[in-house]
Amino acid sequence: MKRILVTGGLGFIGSHTVVELQNEGFEVVIIDDLSNSTIGVLDKITEITGIQPAFHQIDLKNKKEVKKFFDTTTVDGIIHFAAFKAVGESMHKPLDYYENNLGSLVYLLQQMRDHKLDNFIFSSSCTVYGQADELPITEKAPVKTAESVYGNTKQIGEEIIKDTCKAYNLNSIALRYFNPIGAHPSVKIGELPIGVPQNLIPYVTQTAAGIRKELSVFGDDYDTKDGTAVRDYIHVVDLAKAHIAALQRLIKKNNTKSFEFFNVGTGKGSSVLEVIKAFEKITGKPLNYKIVGRREGDITAAFADTTNANKELNWKTEKSLEEALEAAWKWQQQNEI
Numbered sequence: 327m328k329r330i331l332v333t334g335g336l337g338f339i340g341s342h343t344v345v346e347l348q349n350e351g352f353e354v355v356i357i358d359d360l361s362n363s364t365i366g367v368l369d370k371i372t373e374i375t376g377i378q379p380a381f382h383q384i385d386l387k388n389k390k391e392v393k394k395f396f397d398t399t400t401v402d403g404i405i406h407f408a409a410f411k412a413v414g415e416s417m418h419k420p421l422d423y424y425e426n427n428l429g430s431l432v433y434l435l436q437q438m439r440d441h442k443l444d445n446f447i448f449s450s451s452c453t454v455y456g457q458a459d460e461l462p463i464t465e466k467a468p469v470k471t472a473e474s475v476y477g478n479t480k481q482i483g484e485e486i487i488k489d490t491c492k493a494y495n496l497n498s499i500a501l502r503y504f505n506p507i508g509a510h511p512s513v514k515i516g517e518l519p520i521g522v523p524q525n526l527i528p529y530v531t532q533t534a535a536g537i538r539k540e541l542s543v544f545g546d547d548y549d550t551k552d553g554t555a556v557r558d559y560i561h562v563v564d565l566a567k568a569h570i571a572a573l574q575r576l577i578k579k580n581n582t583k584s585f586e587f588f589n590v591g592t593g594k595g596s597s598v599l600e601v602i603k604a605f606e607k608i609t610g611k612p613l614n615y616k617i618v619g620r621r622e623g624d625i626t627a628a629f630a631d632t633t634n635a636n637k638e639l640n641w642k643t644e645k646s647l648e649e650a651l652e653a654a655w656k657w658q659q660q661n662e663i
């Protein structure tokens with residue numbers, strides 16, 4: 327049975343990926359520092375799959391701790407989620423973001439080099455494209471100067487991995503996520519934003535649950551179908567399965583380059599107002615929202631050209647926006663404080 331290390335495995339996308347890895351028969355070891363997740367997620371994963379993953383609470387910025395882990399544990403692959411990911415916060419705490427997101431990445435890669443480990447899957451983001459000149463966005467779209475420190479850590483992270491793979495004969499795939507949303511159909515795991523949600527869907531579900539008074543829609547003067555910004559919202563379970571597909575590609579040595587990257591989205595763009603309308607259909611009640619000014623750093627539109635991922639990873643999304651919103655709403659109701 328192949329053993330896979332999942333860093334950030336108690337987080338939103340990490341936990342859903344651990345479930346899919348176990349469903350596929352992999353043994354999973356989780357490293358998480360619990361800075362943006364809770365230990366209770368470990369029990370929930372075990373409830374879903376019946377298998378308790380091994381868990382190590384390690385801060386990946388602690389080089390000694392990371393070395394100690396790899397001196398005692400061999401793995402057949404690593405899926406690296408652990409990172410700070412709040413766009414706005416990253417602008418006020420750049421050094422925390424560079425130290426955490428890039429320092430931990432370097433320490434992990436050093437251990438792969440030293441222990442001759444391989445198969446590294448990196449959690450990247452469509453944010454590396456900024457506002458792409460053409461839509462849908464293909465992998466040929468140029469990487470633009472990042473609009474946020476968070477986005478810059480993803481761009482620099484990819485560069486670090488590319489150079490590392492070339493120099494030390496490692497193999498890696500970066501998955502450039504569009505907008506992950508939803509929750510597991512079991513309603514046992516989902517998105518657990520700490521404090522006021524930055525992302526749209528958790529803010530929508532908390533407004534519908536009465537936890538937030540009303541949703542602010544950041545701008546309706548964009549050059550889009552209804553003036554509100556367009557994104558590609560992908561169900562987190564579909565996204566988790568893309569990681570398994572990427573890992574299998576590396577394990578089977580089907581990759582054509584030592585460092586590859588794929589856009590992972592649905593290929594469909596939805597505006598903020600379209601998301602609100604779809605959500606209102608699910609709950610059967612109007613959502614309380616108001617139109618306000620644009621949010622700094624937001625782009626007009628982004629949705630993926632999924633041709634490459636569909637073909638090379640033999641993967642495609644199966645769940646609709648409505649299913650993801652339904653899952654997010656069920657998860658919110660389960661979590662009402």
Ligand code: WQD
Nearest residue numbers: 411413451453524525526529542543544555557598621624
């Ligand atoms: C989506 C749309 C907002 C909140 C970011 C990161 C990306 C990834 C996902 C980490 C935008 C609008 C939002 C609200 C709103 N992060 N919105 N009211 O900004 O596309 O992507 O999060 O992995 O890397 O860049 O996602 O959910 O914040 O916003 O109107 O209260 O919803 O303006 O158009 P975004 P988002």
